Amino acid sequence: MTEFKEKSISIEIDTARCTDCTTKACIEACQTYARGILQLVDGAPSVSHLGPEDVLRRGTECLACEYHCHQRGQQAINITIPIKGLEDFLAGQPLTGRA
Amino acid sequence: MARLFEYEGKNFLKDSSISCPEGYVAETASEAHDIAARMGKPVVVKAQVWVGGRGKAGAIKLANSPEEAETAARDILSMNVKGYPVRKVLVEEKLDILYEFYAGVIPDSSRHVRGPVAIFSTAGGMDIEDVPEDKVHRAPVEYEKGLPVYDGMDLAAGAGVPNELLTPVAGAISNLVGAFKRYDCTTLEINPLVVTRDGRLVAGDCRMSIDENATFRQREVKVTIPREFPREPTDFDILGWWVEETDFRGSGFVMTMENADAGAGCIGFHAIGGGSAMIGIDALSRVNLKAANFADTSGNPVASKVYRVAKVILSQPGIEGYLLAGFMIANQEQWHHAHALVKALREEVPKKPGFPCVLLLAGNKERESLKILREGLAGLPGRIEIYGSERVDDSDFIGQRMLSLMEEYRKDKASSGGGK
Numbered sequence: 001m002t003e004f005k006e007k008s009i010s011i012e013i014d015t016a017r018c019t020d021c022t023t024k025a026c027i028e029a030c031q032t033y034a035r036g037i038l039q040l041v042d043g044a045p046s047v048s049h050l051g052p053e054d055v056l057r058r059g060t061e062c063l064a065c066e067y068h069c070h071q072r073g074q075q076a077i078n079i080t081i082p083i084k085g086l087e088d089f090l091a092g093q094p095l096t097g098r099a
Numbered sequence: 100m101a102r103l104f105e106y107e108g109k110n111f112l113k114d115s116s117i118s119c120p121e122g123y124v125a126e127t128a129s130e131a132h133d134i135a136a137r138m139g140k141p142v143v144v145k146a147q148v149w150v151g152g153r154g155k156a157g158a159i160k161l162a163n164s165p166e167e168a169e170t171a172a173r174d175i176l177s178m179n180v181k182g183y184p185v186r187k188v189l190v191e192e193k194l195d196i197l198y199e200f201y202a203g204v205i206p207d208s209s210r211h212v213r214g215p216v217a218i219f220s221t222a223g224g225m226d227i228e229d230v231p232e233d234k235v236h237r238a239p240v241e242y243e244k245g246l247p248v249y250d251g252m253d254l255a256a257g258a259g260v261p262n263e264l265l266t267p268v269a270g271a272i273s274n275l276v277g278a279f280k281r282y283d284c285t286t287l288e289i290n291p292l293v294v295t296r297d298g299r300l301v302a303g304d305c306r307m308s309i310d311e312n313a314t315f316r317q318r319e320v321k322v323t324i325p326r327e328f329p330r331e332p333t334d335f336d337i338l339g340w341w342v343e344e345t346d347f348r349g350s351g352f353v354m355t356m357e358n359a360d361a362g363a364g365c366i367g368f369h370a371i372g373g374g375s376a377m378i379g380i381d382a383l384s385r386v387n388l389k390a391a392n393f394a395d396t397s398g399n400p401v402a403s404k405v406y407r408v409a410k411v412i413l414s415q416p417g418i419e420g421y422l423l424a425g426f427m428i429a430n431q432e433q434w435h436h437a438h439a440l441v442k443a444l445r446e447e448v449p450k451k452p453g454f455p456c457v458l459l460l461a462g463n464k465e466r467e468s469l470k471i472l473r474e475g476l477a478g479l480p481g482r483i484e485i486y487g488s489e490r491v492d493d494s495d496f497i498g499q500r501m502l503s504l505m506e507e508y509r510k511d512k513a514s515s516g517g518g519k
Binding site: 009061083094 | 332335337346401406407410411434435438442471474475
């Protein structure tokens with residue numbers, strides 16, 4: 001499992017699935033739609049060639065790797081995008097008066 | 100500009116050495132009763148809303164006893180003043196009024212001023228716009244210097260303030276200018292500035308707005324959302340603001356437009372750009388649909404921000420459809436919108452089978468973006484139609500499609516006994 005964070009999102013890659021992947025669509029997507037922070041290491045996508053600060057600086061939160069992995073890969077990538085207050089709003093909890 | 104309630108503004112006036120009537124805020128009728136009992140004198144109960152004309156609307160009532168204050172507060176707290184609900188009242192001592200003046204400070208952007216202007220009139224207690232021009236007196240303010248008391252004296256004397264009141268009135272005007280500067284105001288008005296029969300000079304009301312760009316340094320001024328708002332922000336407004344609050348990568352503006360009751364024809368509205376938003380809302384209006392919210396994701400926002408905006412829009416209870424109103428050939432790379440919308444709609448549409456979505460997306464990387472939308476949304480259990488630049492100038496068509504899909508959705512829900 002590879003996990004890393006961009007400015008406001010978290011990316012999880014179940015790299016065990018990547019061994020069966022023939023397209024490596026996430027790598028191409030990262031180069032096409034963002035800055036190519038994902039690189040292939042031992043057949044799986046990785047950001048290990050960058051430090052966490054470089055990942056934060058270069059990551060553009062484009063969401064493309066998840067989409068293209070889902071469509072053409074092995075559905076190995078899951079991106080979590082927290083939305084402050086959404087859960088409480090849906091539960092009918094008041095948001096007024098909260099920082 | 101970020102507006103403050105009367106009671107909030109008065110607290111800052113007091114900190115600026117401008118006297119205000121004794122008063123306290125209540126959120127319930129029983130609190131109003133207790134405040135009036137504690138004060139032990141006749142009071143005025145005043146709705147705290149961001150609209151003028153409260154008196155004419157019956158949202159300001161006199162009370163001679165705690166019981167009357169309780170009744171008045173109960174009435175006022177159940178009111179909508181010009182469409183805005185009253186959530187708080189100010190219970191304030193009743194003033195024995197001798198004179199009512201007007202004092203205000205506003206910026207004047209005209210070429211010969213370009214700075215704040217102090218305004219004073221002896222015809223207070225009414226809208227300053229309705230006061231004859233010859234009774235409205237102005238003095239440009241040198242921002243760094245403020246308005247010295249002797250300039251305030253000239254202004255008050257020119258307006259015809261009685262001699263014995265010149266010194267306190269001039270002091271109040273000078274202090275008002277000081278408060279305007281201290282709190283980075285865009286408007287600061289006292290109307291009326293009251294002279295009581297026992298000789299006090301007090302602020303009868305206060306209208307205060309501060310520059311939204313200065314809220315970061317005005318920590319003591321509690322502004323929920325530092326944007327121009329016609330009313331107190333709703334929970335939905337706050338939810339939308341939290342998307343934008345710490346993320347400046349393009350625009351992700353979201354705010355309430357209507358209360359989206361089920362069956363009311365309210366659509367979750369997501370525009371790309373301000374002009375596009377106007378065309379989109381027109382398109383909905385022409386087929387008697389309403390935008391439940393306003394939203395704009397332009398200026399090349401990152402996909403994660405577009406996703407958040409879409410999720411917030413789709414979280415509104417009672418919406419009967421979703422419209423991506425991209426009535427423009429945008430320069431921003433639209434594939435970021437495409438990736439974001441696929442993720443959001445894949446999560447949300449299965450929760451509302453048959454939910455109508457009309458997506459209009461045109462501009463830079465359009466062909467690739469539409470391919471992502473069509474491929475990514477295929478097979479979802481919604482009524483999803485996707486259009487590009489071939490329909491970018493056909494708002495009638497887009498509005499009609501939204502209406503047709505929504506009517507089908509309603510029929511489905513009715514036949515399945517789904518109701519709301």
